[in-house]
Amino acid sequence: MPVMNDAERKRRFDALARQYSDDLFRFGVWLCGDHALASDLVQETFMRAWKALDSLKDAGAAKSWLITILRREFARTFERKVPPITDIDNxxxxxxxxxxxxxxxxxxxxxxxxxxxxxxxxxxxxxxxxxxxxxxxxxxxxxxxxxxxxxxxxxxxxxxxxxxxxxxxxxxxxxxx
CATH class of the missing domain: 1.10.10.10 (Winged helix-like DNA-binding domain superfamily/Winged helix DNA-binding domain)
Known part of the structure; x- marks a missing residue:
C-alpha cells in the first residue's frame, strides 16, 4: 500500500476512531477496572495507532490491531504502576x-x-x-x-x-x- 497523503491518513484514522473507540473503552474498563485509566489507555492506543497507521495494511484487521495496541499499552502502564480499582457499580x-x-x-x-x-x-x-x-x-x-x-x-x-x-x-x- 502506498504511503497515504495527510487527508487520506486523517480520514482513515477518523474512521477507525469512530468505529472502535467505544469497544476499546469497554474492553479497557474490563481490563483495568477503572474508567479514567481505560480512557487514558484508549487515548494512548489511538496515539500509537496514528503513528503506525501506515503499517496497517488490511483494514479488516484493524480491530485486532487496535486491541493488541491497547493490551500492550495496558501492560506498559501496569509495569509502571498498579492501576486504581473503582467500584464496579460505576x-x-x-x-x-x-x-x-x-x-x-x-x-x-x-x-x-x-x-x-x-x-x-x-x-x-x-x-x-x-x-x-x-x-x-x-x-x-x-x-x-x-x-x-x-x-x-x-x-x-x-x-x-x-x-x-x-x-x-x-x-x-x-x-x-
Missing part, C-alpha cells in the same frame, strides 16, 4: 435508564461475576461477547490455539453459571450458553 451501560430494576440487578450480578473471573478465562469471554471477536481472532490476539480459546470460553461460562445459580441468588439470571 460502570456505565448504554440506555441504563430504560432498564427495569430487575434488569439492572441481573446485569450488575453478571458484570460482577465476569470481573471476578480469572483473567485467563475472562479475557477470551470479554473479547467474544463484548468485542464480537471470533474464536480464530481471539486465538491470534492471545497467542493461543483455537481449542485453548474454546476451552477457556467454555470454562468461563461454566464458572459464571456456578456463580449465578438461581438457588444462590434467589432468582433466574440470564442464560449463558
Amino acid at each position: 460502570v456505565v451501560v448504554a440506555e441504563e435508564s430504560e432498564q427495569t430494576p430487575e434488569d439492572r440487578t441481573e446485569r450488575d450480578l453478571l458484570r460482577t461475576a465476569m470481573f471476578e473471573l480469572e483473567r485467563k478465562y475472562g479475557e477470551p469471554l470479554i473479547l467474544q461477547t463484548v468485542m464480537g471477536m471470533s474464536i480464530a481472532e481471539i486465538a491470534v490476539q492471545l497467542e493461543l490455539t483455537e481449542s485453548a480459546v474454546m476451552t477457556r470460553v467454555f470454562r468461563a461460562r461454566e464458572k459464571l453459571k456456578e456463580r449465578l445459580q438461581p438457588s444462590e441468588r434467589g432468582g433466574n439470571i440470564h442464560e449463558l450458553a
Whole structure:
C-alpha cells in the first residue's frame, strides 16, 4: 500500500476512531477496572495507532490491531504502576435508564461475576461477547490455539453459571450458553 497523503491518513484514522473507540473503552474498563485509566489507555492506543497507521495494511484487521495496541499499552502502564480499582457499580451501560430494576440487578450480578473471573478465562469471554471477536481472532490476539480459546470460553461460562445459580441468588439470571 502506498504511503497515504495527510487527508487520506486523517480520514482513515477518523474512521477507525469512530468505529472502535467505544469497544476499546469497554474492553479497557474490563481490563483495568477503572474508567479514567481505560480512557487514558484508549487515548494512548489511538496515539500509537496514528503513528503506525501506515503499517496497517488490511483494514479488516484493524480491530485486532487496535486491541493488541491497547493490551500492550495496558501492560506498559501496569509495569509502571498498579492501576486504581473503582467500584464496579460505576460502570456505565448504554440506555441504563430504560432498564427495569430487575434488569439492572441481573446485569450488575453478571458484570460482577465476569470481573471476578480469572483473567485467563475472562479475557477470551470479554473479547467474544463484548468485542464480537471470533474464536480464530481471539486465538491470534492471545497467542493461543483455537481449542485453548474454546476451552477457556467454555470454562468461563461454566464458572459464571456456578456463580449465578438461581438457588444462590434467589432468582433466574440470564442464560449463558
